[in-house]
Amino acid sequence: MSDQPIIVSASPHVHSDRTSKKLMYDVVIALIPAFLVSLYVFGLQALLVTGVAVLSCLLIEYLIQRYILKSAVTIGDGSALITGLLLAFNLPAGLPVWMIVVGSLVAIGIAKLSFGGLGYNIFNPALVGRVFLLVSFPVQMTLWPTAVENNTTLVDAVTGATTLGLIKEGVQFGQTITELSPQIPSVTSMFLGITTGSIGEMSALALLLGGLYLLYRKVISWHIPVALLGTMALMTGIFWYVDPEHYANPLIHLLSGGAVLGAFFMATDLVTSPVTKKGMVIFAIGIGVITVVIRLFGSYPEGISFAILIMNAFVPLINSYFKPRRFGSKIKVKMV
Amino acid sequence: MLKTFPKGGIHPPENKLTADTPIKKMPVPRVVYVPISQHIGIPAEIVVEVKQKVEIGQVIARSGGYVSSNIHAPVAGTVTKLDMIVDTTGYKKQCIVIRTDDKNESNYQEPEFPLIPEIAMAPEEILQRIADFGIVGLGGATFPAHVKLHVKADKHLDCLIVNGVECEPYLTADHRLMLEKTDEILVGIRILMRALHIERAIIGIENNKRDAIERFRERNPKGSGIQIAALQVKYPQGGEKQLIRALLGREVPMNGLPLDVGVVVHNVGTVFAIYQAVQHNRPLMERVVTVTGKKLEKPSNFWVKIGTPITDLLAEAGGVPEGTRKIVSGGPMMGKALKSTDVPVTKGTSGILVIPDDEASRGEPRSCIRCGECVDVCPMGLEPHLLMNLTEKSLFEKAAREDILTCIECGSCSYVCPSHRPLLDYIRFGKSITKQLQTKSA
Ligand code: SF4
Numbered sequence: 001m002s003d004q005p006i007i008v009s010a011s012p013h014v015h016s017d018r019t020s021k022k023l024m025y026d027v028v029i030a031l032i033p034a035f036l037v038s039l040y041v042f043g044l045q046a047l048l049v050t051g052v053a054v055l056s057c058l059l060i061e062y063l064i065q066r067y068i069l070k071s072a073v074t075i076g077d078g079s080a081l082i083t084g085l086l087l088a089f090n091l092p093a094g095l096p097v098w099m100i101v102v103g104s105l106v107a108i109g110i111a112k113l114s115f116g117g118l119g120y121n122i123f124n125p126a127l128v129g130r131v132f133l134l135v136s137f138p139v140q141m142t143l144w145p146t147a148v149e150n151n152t153t154l155v156d157a158v159t160g161a162t163t164l165g166l167i168k169e170g171v172q173f174g175q176t177i178t179e180l181s182p183q184i185p186s187v188t189s190m191f192l193g194i195t196t197g198s199i200g201e202m203s204a205l206a207l208l209l210g211g212l213y214l215l216y217r218k219v220i221s222w223h224i225p226v227a228l229l230g231t232m233a234l235m236t237g238i239f240w241y242v243d244p245e246h247y248a249n250p251l252i253h254l255l256s257g258g259a260v261l262g263a264f265f266m267a268t269d270l271v272t273s274p275v276t277k278k279g280m281v282i283f284a285i286g287i288g289v290i291t292v293v294i295r296l297f298g299s300y301p302e303g304i305s306f307a308i309l310i311m312n313a314f315v316p317l318i319n320s321y322f323k324p325r326r327f328g329s330k331i332k333v334k335m336v
Numbered sequence: 337m338l339k340t341f342p343k344g345g346i347h348p349p350e351n352k353l354t355a356d357t358p359i360k361k362m363p364v365p366r367v368v369y370v371p372i373s374q375h376i377g378i379p380a381e382i383v384v385e386v387k388q389k390v391e392i393g394q395v396i397a398r399s400g401g402y403v404s405s406n407i408h409a410p411v412a413g414t415v416t417k418l419d420m421i422v423d424t425t426g427y428k429k430q431c432i433v434i435r436t437d438d439k440n441e442s443n444y445q446e447p448e449f450p451l452i453p454e455i456a457m458a459p460e461e462i463l464q465r466i467a468d469f470g471i472v473g474l475g476g477a478t479f480p481a482h483v484k485l486h487v488k489a490d491k492h493l494d495c496l497i498v499n500g501v502e503c504e505p506y507l508t509a510d511h512r513l514m515l516e517k518t519d520e521i522l523v524g525i526r527i528l529m530r531a532l533h534i535e536r537a538i539i540g541i542e543n544n545k546r547d548a549i550e551r552f553r554e555r556n557p558k559g560s561g562i563q564i565a566a567l568q569v570k571y572p573q574g575g576e577k578q579l580i581r582a583l584l585g586r587e588v589p590m591n592g593l594p595l596d597v598g599v600v601v602h603n604v605g606t607v608f609a610i611y612q613a614v615q616h617n618r619p620l621m622e623r624v625v626t627v628t629g630k631k632l633e634k635p636s637n638f639w640v641k642i643g644t645p646i647t648d649l650l651a652e653a654g655g656v657p658e659g660t661r662k663i664v665s666g667g668p669m670m671g672k673a674l675k676s677t678d679v680p681v682t683k684g685t686s687g688i689l690v691i692p693d694d695e696a697s698r699g700e701p702r703s704c705i706r707c708g709e710c711v712d713v714c715p716m717g718l719e720p721h722l723l724m725n726l727t728e729k730s731l732f733e734k735a736a737r738e739d740i741l742t743c744i745e746c747g748s749c750s751y752v753c754p755s756h757r758p759l760l761d762y763i764r765f766g767k768s769i770t771k772q773l774q775t776k777s778a
């Protein structure tokens with residue numbers, strides 16, 4: 001036997017090779033396709049926003065843990081990196097750098113660390129950062145640069161409305177969807193991501209690729225994305241069926257306004273979503289319903305960020321209500 | 337689709353290194369250390385004295401009550417000491433030390449045991465024999481077999497389940513036994529069916545032991561009432577409740593027993609021991625032990641006399657390899673880590689596993705990221721993350737309401753937790769405190 005003492009710990013004596021760190025880095029990998037699309041569409045602006053968000057999230061976490069909390073520094077676990085990426089993905093290209101830093105500070109400092117750090121936060125940190133910015137700086141946060149022709153310069157001249165914003169405004173001013181249709185991008189270009197919007201929400205295709213990777217790696221399960229997108233499709237579908245001139249078709253809803261990003265990457269955040277599959281489905285249906293209500297009747301065209309945050313607040317309740325069935329309870333003893 | 341239990345479960349790497357290694361007889365040890373408490377229940381009472389000569393198979397400690405078991409001399413020899421020694425559970429237990437008699441032929445010339453298929457004994461005699469001959473559950477639980485076979489008049493029993501699942505990684509003792517003692521086990525099952533007055537029995541075997549399944553199907557006589565069922569590979573299918581659910585679709589009620597759904601479950605090893613006791617007059621004195629580990633020179637399956645020091649077993653398997661950091665009695669999922677190898681094999685020792693340095697340490701625990709993996713894999717439908725949390729905060733009453741006591745300690749939750757949370761450690765602790773509180777208030 002070696003000279004080191006033998007270890008006497010309790011069973012089990014083996015462990016699966018999955019670790020939370022690996023899960024986090026899988027999420028980072030899954031975000032790569034969408035990031036590449038944003039680089040293609042927004043050029044250096046996307047790189048700038050993402051870089052600033054990620055660096056400031058990491059730095060803020062480091063500084064707070066090191067100098068204020070005087071606790072162990074956990075920036076290596078990948079979670080601050082993800083918060084930074086997801087925050088950037090929810091911001092428009094061209095947002096002033098200092099605003100990004102403020103968003104990161106809110107995300108990491110308030111939404112994450114003040115709750116006790118990773119695992120204790122109730123709200124999705126990136127979304128808290130984003131919504132804070134949206135409420136504080138509504139103008140800058142809805143200044144959407146369109147796809148730049150020459151994507152190597154940091155231009156901020158060309159701006160346009162997002163698809164949903166466009167429809168919402170048009171319908172409010174009495175236009176019908178048919179009249180608006182020349183301005184609505186084709187489904188194909190929305191699917192590929194050649195439209196306007198936040199950096200990372202553009203390309204449904206790229207996000208789906210990442211989402212499939214997460215499903216394949218079992219980082220997430222299908223329940224939240226399917227239930228969320230399904231609910232949205234069903235609800236917007238009913239409105240569209242009844243009145244297609246004033247309500248956009250479900251495909252437009254699913255492909256824009258961050259629905260895919262929200263369904264695969266934001267709502268599925270492990271910490272802020274329910275633990276059981278049943279709970280996940282309820283949670284996702286809730287997000288879907290709230291999103292559609294905000295989009296159709298509220299004052300924001302996108303709405304999914306708010307919906308997720310609202311449902312985040314219900315997660316503890318969902319967890320205590322939708323428990324797994326205990327083995328041997330609620331059974332009829334049947335003899336075969 | 338092969339059958340399995342529906343909720344939870346995991347697929348740890350199987351690592352059945354010794355699946356094709358025939359069982360070898362361990363040489364008779366010079367000294368055996370026989371603890372008087374090798375079963376669940378009341379310890380047996382010692383009925384021999386120091387310096388007394390004992391014959392092989394002689395009762396040396398008598399059952400101490402109903403839930404208890406006789407203990408027999410595994411070798412002929414002389415009692416040299418009545419001592420307190422640490423056993424595989426890590427506690428000091430009273431123990432009878434016997435020095436083997438080198439000249440006594442019965443130690444070295446084991447009788448031949450040709451198959452006896454005809455069963456002569458009446459049901460009551462069989463039950464008495466099982467009680468007298470020290471048979472306990474050999475799957476690891478070591479519950480006295482006669483207690484399990486006692487069916488109260490108000491229970492309707494219709495099926496015997498024979499557990500050949502062996503879902504623990506590494507272990508192959510049951511697998512080899514099924515291959516090498518197929519006919520004996522089939523007779524043993526018929527003995528039990530007779531004793532229990534039932535017509536139906538099912539042997540449940542996971543599909544990673546195809547050869548055993550086929551061997552049983554070949555040897556099983558037509559019209560025996562014995563069914564051979566192949567099961568999907570999934571841990572912890574060897575748990576009684578999971579196995580019954582998998583084979584019959586019946587769910588044992590919470591806090592209930594298999595008998596509540598008309599079933600008695602016995603491990604294949606136990607069934608073989610019962611065959612030996614009833615047909616060959618052999619009390620339980622030896623068992624099959626898998627000695628294994630990735631770095632071990634000669635991973636093996638051994639026939640081992642109860643009381644043989646584990647040091648001897650490891651020496652026979654090539655010695656403890658360089659860099660071993662953990663030695664486990666039992667399988668990697670539910671086994672006990674040993675402080676030292678100077679402990680004897682008991683009736684419940686199914687395997688000895690040596691774990692090298694790089695696999696011995698646990699990962700650094702991190703915060704729970706509420707991923708729900710532990711909830712997904714728990715075969716009992718519990719919420720391990722919540723139970724650990726409640727135990728941490730000493731909220732034992734709440735933990736009891738969350739059914740902490742129904743945890744079967746399978747370890748699936750700790751196995752999967754990506755944050756390396758010591759879930760089962762806490763749950764075990766929570767269980768024991770909850771139990772204490774409940775007995776106090778009762
Ligand atoms: S598996 Fe671990 S990290 Fe995941 S919910 Fe359970 S305790 Fe928390």
Ligand code: SF4
Nearest residue numbers: 714743744746747749
């Ligand atoms: S809580 Fe108990 S029964 Fe459930 S997985 Fe953990 S150890 Fe197994």
